[in-house]
Amino acid sequence: MSDQALTYLDANGVAAVGPAWLDVRRKAARASFADAGFPHRRVEAWRYTDLSRLIAKTDWQPAMPHAGAVLVPEGRSNPFAAITSHKLVFVNGFFRPDLSELEGLPAGVEILPLEAALESGTKFETAFDANGPEAVAPIAALNTACAKDGAVIRLGEGVALDQPVQLIHYTPDGGATASHTRNVIELGAGASMTLLEAQIGWGGAYLVDRLTNLTLGEGASLTHVRIEDEDAQAVHIATVLGDVAAEASYVAGTLAIGGRAGRLQTALRFTGEDAHAESNTAYLLRDQQQLDSTIIADHAVPGCTSGALAKGVLDGEATGVFQGKVIVAPHAQKSDAKQMSNALLLSRDAAMNAKPELEIYADDVQCAHGSTIGELDGDALFYLRSRGIDEQTARRMLISAFLGGVLEQIPHEEARDLLSERAAGWFESRSGGEA
């Protein structure tokens, strides 16, 4: 039993308000989280992100709905605003119908807030049963016990959704408040869509925990583009947990620039052959920011391909973490898994912890993993400057070059360009103009 967890759950857990199938699961999750407590550094998978310590000494209370207009600070707006999309907007973790756009959904497409989906009697037992591997299970339990709202997106068999779906989360209010969001995404066989997610906050110290349950049917395809731009004092966790069926494909591209401390954790399991999953993450950190990118690919069946690529630019006293884990089951022959972490340290006080792990029980597999930690190449900098390019521009060129190949993997061109622009904005906003 953890007192820290109990106190937290008493304040932030969701009471039994039905439906019954969910109450049962919330109760079980609550018990399991109370038992395990907030993960801390003595838990191997959380060695570099001591969540227990990060949230300690704060009397966390549930976030409240934000009344009225949402005034997004300059330069922090939803980068995907210009892309015509179906849109769900959440503020402080609560759905805001007035800011959302859900008219004209094509046949076979269901997009609605979790609360409404539950009221309509839809059951998501499997989505709330899956806790995922050990590394993500504590957070999955916490989320099940505390999630109030979220998005439900369901595509019927063979539905190809032309317009992307945007999930926009704003956190304008902070002050020791916490919000837990649960998204459920189910793509029927052969269905396809692009999900654009923006997590933007400026409310000061707050905690956000967002968990997305994915179920991709046979041959389904999901492109998931994300920006994480939380407040510089916020602690944020974004979990993606899911099953990928035969011949299905999940491609994620994430730009993370915000937050005091964050963990992006993705755990995917292949349930059918010839499926593909990849996560491409670019993170740009400064001051005392820290970001943990943890990616687990479970090759439970033969013939699947997975990729994890994370590139981080670390300035100031920032810390980056990469944890990759590939599990290949004994019969999962012809599995192909790649993991790569590259970090560019712009300051002596920045730090990187990379831990790629392979657990391979099959023999006919291709697995590659590696990690690099480096600094800006002084020769390259001299070369560029010797042609008249000023130091700041030269550094920027080299940093962009380093990041190249991550955001480029995003298959949605417009979203990719918009994220690249936002990444460029990070350089502009660097204080002191050192690079």
Added chain:
Amino acid sequence: MLEIKDLHASVDGTPILKGISLTIGDGEVHAIMGPNGSGKSTLSNVLAGREDYTITKGSITYKGKDLTELAIEERASAGIFLAFQYPTEIPGVTTMTFLKTAVNAQRKVRGEEELNAVTFLKLVRQKAKELKVDEDMLKRPLNVGFSGGEKKRAETLQMSLLEPSLAVLDETDSGLDIDALKIVADGVNRLRAPDRSMIVITHYQRLLDYIVPDHVHVLAKGRIIRSGGKELAKELEASGYTDLTESAA
């Protein structure tokens, strides 16, 4: 154009240049020859402003101003260009993007209008054609995977685009095949002008048949031990450096 007086420079506390004096007038071409490790590239890098080298004594005056006061990029915009002996490979930066950024950065500093994409492309194409640089090469990351000769040609292309006042060519001939040597030398000769000076560093007299220098200097152990006219290069080709360096020691 350039006046170097009693220049001493060291790297990590080790003296490399030990009292170099050299005066280069407008429009002059000076060749510098000398044994491996004598300090030729060090001198080029010091002129370009590389920060690894510390000037411990002496002065460098360029167009009447103290060159050492200028940052690397300021020297470039002021007209100094170094064609590197070993051009740096820069993955992820496309050659074309780099060229445009460099040209426009210098134009901006000089108060000239920046070239738009179309005008720039036309200019690059014309220069690339003159130097027989394949356009496909320009789409590749800067110097990455370029062959030795391709790198040298790319350096020459940069020079012809940037039109410097003082070009320092550090062994631009090494690694070039016979045809390429001719093409690059022609490119350099096209740039010869009354207001443009050059320092040509080479180990081979052959280059100096194409780019005929006004003066030839021999650098050994961080000092200029002999200077002369273009015939000095021929003499060296025949006798080598041994006699010279021994008599200087």
